[in-house]
Amino acid sequence: MKEKLLTVSIAAYNVEQYLRQALESLVVPEVMDEIEVLIVNDGSTDTTSAIGHEFEKKYPETFRVIDKENGGYGTTVNRSVSEARGVYFRLLDGDDWFDREGLVDLVQRLHSGDADVYLTPRYVCREGSDEKTLENNSWYQFECHTYSCDEMSFGTSLGMWFITVKTDLLRSHPFDLPAHTLYTDQIFTVRSLAYSQTFQICPRPLYCYRVGREGQSVSRESRIKHIDDQKRSVGMCLDYLATQNDLTEDSRAILVDRVARYYNVLIKTLLLLPASKATWNEIKALDAATKSKYPDVYSKACQSKKFGVVRSLGHIGYWPVAMRGIDNWE
Known part of the structure; x- marks a missing residue:
């Protein structure tokens, strides 16, 4: 051919x-x-x-x-x-x-x-x-x-x-x-x-x-069921960005924006899980690790107003959001 x-x-x-x-x-x-x-x-x-x-x-x-x-x-x-x-x-x-x-x-x-x-x-x-x-x-x-x-x-x-x-x-x-x-x-x-x-x-x-097709990976049920896959994909995006040392400044800015959005989708999925101390601790640990290893992505991710409130209020902000459901929270 x-x-x-x-x-x-x-x-x-x-x-x-x-x-x-x-x-x-x-x-x-x-x-x-x-x-x-x-x-x-x-x-x-x-x-x-x-x-x-x-x-x-x-x-x-x-x-x-x-x-x-x-x-x-x-x-x-x-x-x-x-x-x-x-x-x-x-x-x-x-x-x-x-x-x-x-x-x-x-x-x-x-x-x-x-x-x-x-x-x-x-x-x-x-x-x-x-x-x-x-x-x-x-x-x-x-x-x-x-x-x-x-x-x-x-x-x-x-x-x-x-x-x-x-x-x-x-x-x-x-x-x-x-x-x-x-x-x-x-x-x-x-x-x-x-x-x-x-x-x-x-x-x-x-x-x-x-x-609207049953079983789609973007559905709420599938995101919760396959959250480990989401963690892996976001982790690989973060690692890829961190290892590409020859990116132009503008290319890097585009990727930081994109990976930060994927990262916030992962946080949103964690907030869909039943409210628990274990989940809150996982969010804290994930944020701390990202802030340490990928500060530019973390800084961009924190520009989200919705997640900024949760992060700034700590566990006090986590519980009402998780219990009500992030999809219903404006």
């Missing part, structure tokens, strides 16, 4: 109910010659692999199935980065899909530009509904052209859903994502932004993000 302009990596594990929609959203005649779709079947036990092979057989120049033993989300990304033939690389979860017009617009921009990262807005799509809502995001305020790293101030969310990055940047600064660990998309985002110096803002939404 010849080099492509864009590789789309689809992590597919037991998503037979959704995968066909994801793949059909990539059957866009205007751009199919320019894209490579890697369907990484992560040891599924349903018909996920068969669906992938169906598309591979029908569109062999675009779709390719990689069948592998189950290793978790991070290993699907590792595998697709190593095998990608696209100049640019981006992720799509097997239960989400792309907006077709957004895909055409992105490919056209990849043709005409040379930015390290292209940022595309996303739709939030509720399960069981045809409703699509454009997610509010602070960087949507930027005009549609290429910015240098020092011009960017992302503010709020900047996850893997928005990012298309040069494949060579990922390979030049390798960082294997861990196996059998949720939330490794956080590490991928940090890894994608670390050495990117130019960013193009695209106006058309691309990613259609499904919410």
Whole structure:
């Protein structure tokens, strides 16, 4: 298969109910010659692999199935980065899909530009509904052209859903994502932004993000159940940031902001746990360790008003927040 302009990596594990929609959203005649779709079947036990092979057989120049033993989300990304033939690389979860017009617009921009990262807005799509809502995001305020790293101030969310990055940047600064660990998309985002110096803002939404599906990793129940995975991913982001000594000042500022936000999400998850002295002691210990080892991240994290109150009031602030629930506290 010849080099492509864009590789789309689809992590597919037991998503037979959704995968066909994801793949059909990539059957866009205007751009199919320019894209490579890697369907990484992560040891599924349903018909996920068969669906992938169906598309591979029908569109062999675009779709390719990689069948592998189950290793978790991070290993699907590792595998697709190593095998990608696209100049640019981006992720799509097997239960989400792309907006077709957004895909055409992105490919056209990849043709005409040379930015390290292209940022595309996303739709939030509720399960069981045809409703699509454009997610509010602070960087949507930027005009549609290429910015240098020092011009960017992302503010709020900047996850893997928005990012298309040069494949060579990922390979030049390798960082294997861990196996059998949720939330490794956080590490991928940090890894994608670390050495990117130019960013193009695209106006058309691309990613259609499904919410309300039972068992999603972002649900309250899943976050509590898999809190150890969250601790591991945040810890790896912190360690990665601490060891990248050749980052520019502007790149480091972007990563500090991003990792600080992941850190505060972890604190929020701890506040979702039943109120207890043990949990309060864990939050204190985590904050103390972060303040000591990663002071710039800790300082940025403390700018959050919500968590600043908890930290400033100590255990007196912890108990009412934990007992009421952080999601209900303003």
